[in-house]
Amino acid sequence: xxxxxILCNEEIGVYSHATTPExxxxxxxxxxxTCILSDLLSSWLHIRDIARLDSASCSCYARKxxxxxxxxxxxxxxxxxxxxxxxxxQWLIVRRFRVxxxxxxxxxxxxxxxxxxxxxxxxxxSVVISRLRDSAYVAAAISIIAxxxxxxxxxxxxxxxxxxxxxxxxxxxxxxxxxxxDACNIVKSYSLPTEVSVNRCVQNIYLRSVPRIGEAHQHxxxxxQMFPALLVLHLNCPNLSNHDMVQIVACCPHIxxxxxxxxxxxxxxxxxxxxxxxxxxxxxxxxCAACTDxxxxxxxxxxxxxxxxxxxxxxxNTFSIHGLEMFLRCCPRxxxxxxxxxxxxxSEFMSRTNHTGKIFIEFIAPRLGNILVLVLEQSLxxxxxxxxxxxxxxxxxxxxxxxxxxxxxxxxxxxxxxxxIHCAHLRTLVVSxxxxxxxFNSHLMLRALQCFRPHLQLTCIESC
Numbered sequence: 001x002x003x004x005x006i007l008c009n010e011e012i013g014v015y016s017h018a019t020t021p022e023x024x025x026x027x028x029x030x031x032x033x034t035c036i037l038s039d040l041l042s043s044w045l046h047i048r049d050i051a052r053l054d055s056a057s058c059s060c061y062a063r064k065x066x067x068x069x070x071x072x073x074x075x076x077x078x079x080x081x082x083x084x085x086x087x088x089x090q091w092l093i094v095r096r097f098r099v100x101x102x103x104x105x106x107x108x109x110x111x112x113x114x115x116x117x118x119x120x121x122x123x124x125x126s127v128v129i130s131r132l133r134d135s136a137y138v139a140a141a142i143s144i145i146a147x148x149x150x151x152x153x154x155x156x157x158x159x160x161x162x163x164x165x166x167x168x169x170x171x172x173x174x175x176x177x178x179x180x181x182d183a184c185n186i187v188k189s190y191s192l193p194t195e196v197s198v199n200r201c202v203q204n205i206y207l208r209s210v211p212r213i214g215e216a217h218q219h220x221x222x223x224x225q226m227f228p229a230l231l232v233l234h235l236n237c238p239n240l241s242n243h244d245m246v247q248i249v250a251c252c253p254h255i256x257x258x259x260x261x262x263x264x265x266x267x268x269x270x271x272x273x274x275x276x277x278x279x280x281x282x283x284x285x286x287x288c289a290a291c292t293d294x295x296x297x298x299x300x301x302x303x304x305x306x307x308x309x310x311x312x313x314x315x316x317n318t319f320s321i322h323g324l325e326m327f328l329r330c331c332p333r334x335x336x337x338x339x340x341x342x343x344x345x346x347s348e349f350m351s352r353t354n355h356t357g358k359i360f361i362e363f364i365a366p367r368l369g370n371i372l373v374l375v376l377e378q379s380l381x382x383x384x385x386x387x388x389x390x391x392x393x394x395x396x397x398x399x400x401x402x403x404x405x406x407x408x409x410x411x412x413x414x415x416x417x418x419x420x421i422h423c424a425h426l427r428t429l430v431v432s433x434x435x436x437x438x439x440f441n442s443h444l445m446l447r448a449l450q451c452f453r454p455h456l457q458l459t460c461i462e463s464c
Contacts, residue, residue: 047099051091067095072287092116099428103128104141113119114144121148130158135187139166146170156180163189164223171202171226175427178204179227186210186223204232208261224251232257238264245270249277256307257282270300279303282310282336290316293323301332310336321363328367336373339364339380361388368393375400381408386415390422399423400430402461407435420452428457436460 021225050070054063089112093100098120104113104127117124127145132138138160145152146169153175162184170176179202205227224230230252240263255278268291275283283304285291296319299305308331319327329333339360360380365388368374368380372395376385381404389396399419401409409416420426428447431440439445440458449456 017255021097047092047097048085048088050097050236051088054091054095067097070097077221086112089113093119098123100124101126101128103130103131105132106264108115110137110140113141117144117148122150124149124152126154126156127152128156128158129160132160135163135189139163142166142169146172149173151175154178154180155190156182157184158182159184161185161187163187165189167223167226176202178202178206180206181210182206183209188222200229202227202343203230204234205230206234208234208236210237221247221251224248228252228254230255234259234261235263236261238262241265242267242270245273249273253277256280256424260286260288262287268292268295270311271295272387275299275304276302279307281307281386282312283308284310284313284314286314288315290318292318293320296323296327300326305330307333309333310373312336314338314375314377321359325363325367328364332370335371336375337368337371338375339377343421357382357385360385365389366390369395371396373398373400378404378405378406383409383412383415383418387418390415390419393419395425396423397425398428398430402430405432405434407439410435410439417452420449420456427455428459429457430461433460 050407054066086109089109091097091298093112093115095117100123102116102120102124127149129138129141132141138157143166145155150173152170152173155170155176157179157180159182162181165188166188170179172377181432195336205224224247231250231254233252233255234327242265245266255274258274258280259282260271264287267289271285271291272295274280275295284297295317299308299311311327311331311334328337357380361384365385367388369392371393374389374393374396376389381401386409389399396419420429438456440449448457449458
């Protein structure tokens with residue numbers, strides 16, 4: 001491609017050999033159709049590549065022309081621009097270049113950060129603050145963001161010390177929709193005012209790998225009081241307590257997507273409270289405390305049963321066959337479900353059969369006619385089960401077998417082929433990365449899959 005040619009030759013001065021600046025490669029680059037040029041500048045190229053193209057423009061004429069094109073409105077929002085290096089930040093300042101996403105992780109360049117935002121603040125939609133271990137520096141960065149980023153939609157903190165007192169500055173932003181706090185310590189160094197600033201626009205909060213949330217129980221309510229309009233809540237907090245969940249439910253009554261991961265301190269009563277109070281559309285649990293039929297019954301008896309569309313439960317449980325049948329019968333809108341993560345009462349398991357697949361085939365599969373997304377654990381990745389999927393899941397669009405790291409589903413291939421043939425709407429097959437490399441990395445296998453399902457997308461994820 002032309003852009004690749006320019007980037008590869010930046011070191012040798014491409015334009016020094018141009019006979020006339022009017023026909024330089026940069027001029028040719030600028031004369032590309034608008035749709036192609038827009039795609040290159042906003043999607044394919046990183047901000048560092050734009051800077052290299054600028055450096056390659058030895059001719060002042062070519063550089064001016066190139067920057068004029070880049071500064072046009074449709075090229076101002078570079079989706080893939082993660083600006084962290086201080087030289088790139090200096091380049092942004094000098095060229096007065098505008099970006100959509102910016103990342104900041106260097107204490108020494110806080111002054112540069114303050115100079116960049118007045119230039120690009122109006123265009124910024126996403127800001128990432130990472131690896132600042134001093135809450136004072138994080139607070140300073142938040143203050144600068146609050147002053148200049150008037151249209152910010154996403155704010156992410158990674159490996160920082162986040163003082164919830166300063167999140168109030170972001171709570172005043174009417175455009176802010178998502179706050180993500182990854183691997184951060186949450187503290188409170190200053191006293192919050194009696195009336196907490198409320199943001200009724202933030203709809204998504206993600207708390208992932210937050211180790212010290214348990215030490216801030218008394219401030220947890222203040223954090224969620226700022227965002228009463230939350231719709232999506234993702235929690236990965238090992239020390240999150242039942243008391244914390246009581247505060248969240250009280251402060252955020254409109255949650256419809258609830259994801260829990262590795263919240264070991266929560267008990268089943270917290271799950272029941274959430275399903276009773278919230279009209280959930282998606283409820284996903286992984287690596288949390290064991291649950292019983294009481295959870296399924298609370299969903300069936302509450303208003304949640306009428307709205308629940310996705311139930312992805314990947315934790316140890318003792319759900320009975322009767323409980324699962326009742327659950328599937330009472331949730332008419334359910335279209336995504338996970339099975340196989342110890343989903344059956346052990347006494348029933350031992351008395352009925354020595355193979356969980358038989359239970360699935362006899363009691364569960366006949367009730368999966370409306371399921372669009374099906375996730376199966378390794379113990380259910382067998383030919384007979386996959387044949388039952390093909391027989392009953394006629395509307396299935398996504399089949400997730402990623403938990404099967406041994407490749408049991410491929411021993412004979414009979415069940416998988418049956419499912420591919422009979423699930424007419426199947427468009428995505430998910431397998432583990434290792435299995436894809438071992439079994440699906442040949443042209444012969446891929447062509448065989450295409451014969452059964454021409455538009456099938458084969459996706460892989462890392463093995464857990």
